[in-house]
Amino acid sequence: MPPQYLPGSGxxxxxFIQQTKMPGITLEISPYIGEKSVPLEKWEAIWRQNNKVGLYLALEASKR
Known part of the structure; x- marks a missing residue:
């Protein structure tokens, strides 16, 4: 998907895509809460649920 220049669009x-000419992604790991920031009290639970996502992606990429 081509880059989008919209507020809050990643x-x-x-x-990154424009500078490196490589694919880039933004992972959305928080539940959708509308057009506002994720409350701080939710960060710890979100981190516990998703703290291995980066490692998983790196391992999958290393297989290619």
Whole structure:
């Protein structure tokens, strides 16, 4: 999907794609809460549920 320049659209992934000419993704690991920031009290639970996502992606990428 081409980069989108919209507020809150994962602009750091868009920057990465433009700078490196490589694919980039933004993982959404929080439950959808609308057009506002995730409350701080939810961060610990979200981290516990997702703290191995980066390792999993790295292991899968290393197989290619």
């Amino acid at each position: 602009s750091s992934a868009d920057w």
